[in-house]
Amino acid sequence: MTITASMVKALRDKTGAGMMDAKKALTETAGDMEAAVDWLRAKGIAKADKKAGRTAAEGLVGVAVEGGRGVAVEVNSETDFVARNADFQQMVGEIAKIALGVADVEALKTAPMAGKTVAEIVTDKIATIGENMSLRRMATVEASTVAAYVHNATAEGMGKIGVLVGIEGGDAAAAAAVGKQVAMHVAATSPASLDVADLDPALVEREKAVLTEQARESGKPDNVIEKMIVGRMNKFYQEVCLLKQSFVINPDLTVEKAVAEAAPGAKVTGFVRLAVGEGIEKEEEDFAAEVAKTAKG
Structure with missing residues (x-):
């Protein structure tokens, strides 16, 4: 039996399995959709891939x-x-x-x-x-x-x-x-x-811009402001390097x-x-919302 792209897509939508896994499952089961689902479950693939959307932080x-x-x-x-x-x-x-x-x-x-x-x-x-x-x-x-x-x-x-x-x-x-x-x-x-020398140039420029604006608000002369910025940048380097x-x-x-x-x-x-988990956006859900979602399910 010919395994079509639409069949592979349907199995992927149903199980969350990858394209190659879905195609192999359909090939192994002669295109039987339900048997293919069971094949993926038996291999642990459907179970694993359906969890792939959940945040692992x-x-x-x-x-x-x-x-x-x-x-x-x-x-x-x-x-x-x-x-x-x-x-x-x-x-x-x-x-x-x-x-x-x-x-x-x-x-x-x-x-x-x-x-x-x-x-x-x-x-x-x-x-x-x-x-x-x-x-x-x-x-x-x-x-x-x-x-x-x-x-x-x-x-x-x-x-x-x-x-x-x-x-x-x-x-x-x-x-x-x-x-x-x-x-x-x-x-x-x-x-x-x-x-x-190893600092991200964008980080340095952003910090320098903030410190420059702060210094200008002091109303002091430009030559004094320049010295203020140098001193504050040195302090910044001491904090992050x-x-x-x-x-x-x-x-x-x-x-x-x-x-x-x-x-x-x-x-x-x-x-x-x-x-562990730095930079990963964790899904936050309050208890009431969690209970409501469970009740609807």
């Missing part, structure tokens, strides 16, 4: 370090309850280890894992646990010393915030020790960049100076900070 960040490479991956779930599930945690830990050998999140999704791809394993877990999940992103740091820190850890190497810090130079043991402290600092302060920030463990020193003192010759060359 909880979950875990898993980190792994091997040699001079560190990775952090964010795997989302719908609820924090699932993030505490041992099966989910085991999956996140294994994905983080696999991430050590790939370049980016797209390569990670297609990487082999337990006889399948990582993406297929996540889909299987959706069907098993019953919540939408997403392998959202991955970040890496490479340096002679890579330190890692996990905040609000729920298991070894995973938690709500994962940080990696790369350090070049200095004694390896000393660099690793201060690197861990810097990673804790990054978790707490969430710097925008490593240094001034990691190396210029006051070190949380010793606020009398900047991060840059603290590293130099703790491990002479060492320099922080990079960092990443992933926090």
Whole structure:
């Protein structure tokens, strides 16, 4: 039997399955729509894909370090309850280890894992646990010393915030020790960049425009205003650039100076900070609306 595009669309609309999965289901069942639905359900595909529209803003960040490479991956779930599930945690830990050998999140999704791809394993877990999940992103740091820190850890190497810090130079043991402290600092302060040169130019211009307008409202002469803007921009850099920030463990020193003192010759060359759900718009629904929707259903 010929499987038409309209048949594939009808099955997709009914189950939420992907185009290729829908076409395969119809092929396997000789075009029988109901049998195709059951085929998808048996494979766990319909169940998983129908959940794909639900917001997955909880979950875990898993980190792994091997040699001079560190990775952090964010795997989302719908609820924090699932993030505490041992099966989910085991999956996140294994994905983080696999991430050590790939370049980016797209390569990670297609990487082999337990006889399948990582993406297929996540889909299987959706069907098993019953919540939408997403392998959202991955970040890496490479340096002679890579330190890692996990905040609000729920298991070894995973938690709500994962940080990696790369350090070049200095004694390896000393660099690793201060690197861990810097990673804790990054978790707490969430710097925008490593240094001034790494800041997003758009962010700098926006801040400068605001400070300029504030300075002009003072009514002072232009030469004074210029000095005011320079001073305020320097303060801004000290607030958002990691190396210029006051070190949380010793606020009398900047991060840059603290590293130099703790491990002479060492320099922080990079960092990443992933926090679960940041940037995801969560659907908010009040209790009355939820009850009303349930009653209508």
